[in-house]
Amino acid sequence: MANHETMTINMGPQHPSTHGVLQLVLELDGEIVRKATPHIGFLHRGVEKLAEHRTYHQVLPLTDRLDYLAPMHNNLGYVLAVEKLLGITDEIPERAQVVRVLLAELTRLKSHLVWLACHALDIGAMTVFIYAFREREHIMNIYEKVSGARMTSNYFRVGGLSADFPEGLDKEIRDFIDTMPGHLDTYEGLLTGNKIWQKRIQNVGVISAEDAIDLGVTGPSLRGSGVDWDLRRDQPYSGYENYDFEVVVEQGCDTWARYVARLKEMRESCKIIYQALDKLKPGPILADAPKIVLPSKQDTVNTIEGLIHHFKIISEGFKPEAGEVYVGVENPKGEVGFYLVSDGSPRPHRMKIRPASFINLQALPKMVEGSMIADVVAVIGTLDIVLGEIDR
Amino acid sequence: MSVQAVVDKLKAKFGETVLETIEFRGETTVVVKKEEIVAVSTFLKEDVGFNFLTDLCGVDYMGQAPRFMVVYQLYNIATHTRLRVKAPVEESDTTIDTVSGVWATANWLERECWDLMGITFNNHPDPRRILLPADWEGHPLRKDYPVQGPDREPYQGRLQ
Numbered sequence A: 001m002a003n004h005e006t007m008t009i010n011m012g013p014q015h016p017s018t019h020g021v022l023q024l025v026l027e028l029d030g031e032i033v034r035k036a037t038p039h040i041g042f043l044h045r046g047v048e049k050l051a052e053h054r055t056y057h058q059v060l061p062l063t064d065r066l067d068y069l070a071p072m073h074n075n076l077g078y079v080l081a082v083e084k085l086l087g088i089t090d091e092i093p094e095r096a097q098v099v100r101v102l103l104a105e106l107t108r109l110k111s112h113l114v115w116l117a118c119h120a121l122d123i124g125a126m127t128v129f130i131y132a133f134r135e136r137e138h139i140m141n142i143y144e145k146v147s148g149a150r151m152t153s154n155y156f157r158v159g160g161l162s163a164d165f166p167e168g169l170d171k172e173i174r175d176f177i178d179t180m181p182g183h184l185d186t187y188e189g190l191l192t193g194n195k196i197w198q199k200r201i202q203n204v205g206v207i208s209a210e211d212a213i214d215l216g217v218t219g220p221s222l223r224g225s226g227v228d229w230d231l232r233r234d235q236p237y238s239g240y241e242n243y244d245f246e247v248v249v250e251q252g253c254d255t256w257a258r259y260v261a262r263l264k265e266m267r268e269s270c271k272i273i274y275q276a277l278d279k280l281k282p283g284p285i286l287a288d289a290p291k292i293v294l295p296s297k298q299d300t301v302n303t304i305e306g307l308i309h310h311f312k313i314i315s316e317g318f319k320p321e322a323g324e325v326y327v328g329v330e331n332p333k334g335e336v337g338f339y340l341v342s343d344g345s346p347r348p349h350r351m352k353i354r355p356a357s358f359i360n361l362q363a364l365p366k367m368v369e370g371s372m373i374a375d376v377v378a379v380i381g382t383l384d385i386v387l388g389e390i391d392r
Numbered sequence B: 001m002s003v004q005a006v007v008d009k010l011k012a013k014f015g016e017t018v019l020e021t022i023e024f025r026g027e028t029t030v031v032v033k034k035e036e037i038v039a040v041s042t043f044l045k046e047d048v049g050f051n052f053l054t055d056l057c058g059v060d061y062m063g064q065a066p067r068f069m070v071v072y073q074l075y076n077i078a079t080h081t082r083l084r085v086k087a088p089v090e091e092s093d094t095t096i097d098t099v100s101g102v103w104a105t106a107n108w109l110e111r112e113c114w115d116l117m118g119i120t121f122n123n124h125p126d127p128r129r130i131l132l133p134a135d136w137e138g139h140p141l142r143k144d145y146p147v148q149g150p151d152r153e154p155y156q157g158r159l160q
Helices: A047-051 A056-064 A071-086 A094-123 A126-147 A169-191 A195-201 A209-214 A255-279 A297-302 A304-315 A356-361 A364-368 A373-383 A387-391 B003-017 B034-046 B106-117
Strands: A007-011 A023-029 A032-039 A323-331 A334-342 A350-354 B018-024 B027-032 B052-060 B068-076 B081-089 B095-097 B120-122
Touching: A023 A373, A032 A364, A032 A373, A047 A056, A047 A350, A056 A071, A071 A094, A071 A323, A071 A334, A094 A126, A094 A169, A094 A195, A094 A255, A094 A373, A126 A169, A169 A255, A195 A255, A195 A373, A255 A373, A297 A304, A323 B018, A323 B027, A323 B052, A323 B081, A334 A356, A334 B052, A334 B068, A350 B052, A356 A373, A356 A387, A356 B106, A364 A373, B003 B018, B003 B027, B003 B034, B003 B081, B027 B034, B034 B068, B034 B081, B034 B095, B052 B106, B081 B095, B106 B120
Parallel strands: B027 B081, B095 B120
Antiparallel strands: A007 A023, A023 A032, A323 A334, A334 A350, B018 B027, B052 B068, B068 B081
């Protein structure tokens, strides 16, 4: 093996299948990947540092920009953490909790649709991309009607919601979800029985349950390795304990198992959305905590208390007592957590985000080393990473 | 095993190493001496089932002694309980042993902690910066690092 050489090549940061600005340095022996080294940080914006200089309300828009394919979930994780820090978790009105769950599951659908579309496109199945983005567009329109924005929703608030859920939208969501199983059948019809698709993802990117746990993999990527763990069921938040759904676990440990797990998870999300729509009853959307939640415009202009609270919250913010909390939520990509340290001032002393994609990406070398270079594309797709969340 | 039972076992085994136990909003935090962090981590993983390292980060308490805390968020997948372990790190000696041999997750998280907070992890297998360029100077998440950038006056806040 005297003249046996390996070749080192760059994949990314400008590469269509790296889902953003991910650079992989691959050491190749022919077409076999011997070593893969991810280089990240091209999108680093210092969100954690910025958060230390903003009031708790002002941090919320920053969280939209982490996992920008699932902004509502990041919002949810953050507001739950602040609410826990304040000790007002039990005071969130029923309607706000139901709307949160409803939108969180719509977000899961939205995020999984992008995953499916891009994963299939990377591997060469272009048709699914067009279909999945059509449905995603529908969810974006719902997003827009709810929050006024298609991507950076910034809709949840500490204590509840920023605005009431629009009237009549529940019917639109129901009509849309009615069509979803048919759409999912279409995707599966295009992919599941497709020999090329099967060959490209079966027994590719294999990771055992022990390795996945050791490397901190979470979400559908972990459940595809046979670990039965979902925070929605095991540490329920926002009333998830009142919903009936199954945690999808697949035993295959490969890209195929993760594909099957995510598709089933989308069907479970539809079930949760129906239940949330049934639970949606008129009522208050904000907790009765005038020193924390912003008063309505009516109160601000018509009452002296409203004006004072508005002024205090906008100019100074609220001051949680000193302490620290960690809240993790089941983001479409895995566990996203917020660790907040308060020193009693109106700004977080420290906010640490537990990014699901960052930690899942760490498993990539383990999953691709020893396999073909073409499989790297499949593995990046199956990990469902978002660089906005990795680099923060 | 409840979290309280875990804390009791930890105290029984490590005695003086456990500096403090804090309860806040139903979350348990154990503060341990940094010299014993690998032993404590191994015990928590092997003997009481905290097999999942959720997160690891540094917190800067500038003006207090010790200045830094390295924070480990642990999760037990079997019992679905959380535990937070903290280890104080002095400003004069910003080093702590790596736990990447206990939980492989710690590899990148410790790199990030070194990159942004400037805490050195002894025996780390890959001690490079991760988010910032290799030639970056300083550690931005430290409280004395200005938010606008390294060549500006420290931010005084809008209210002061």
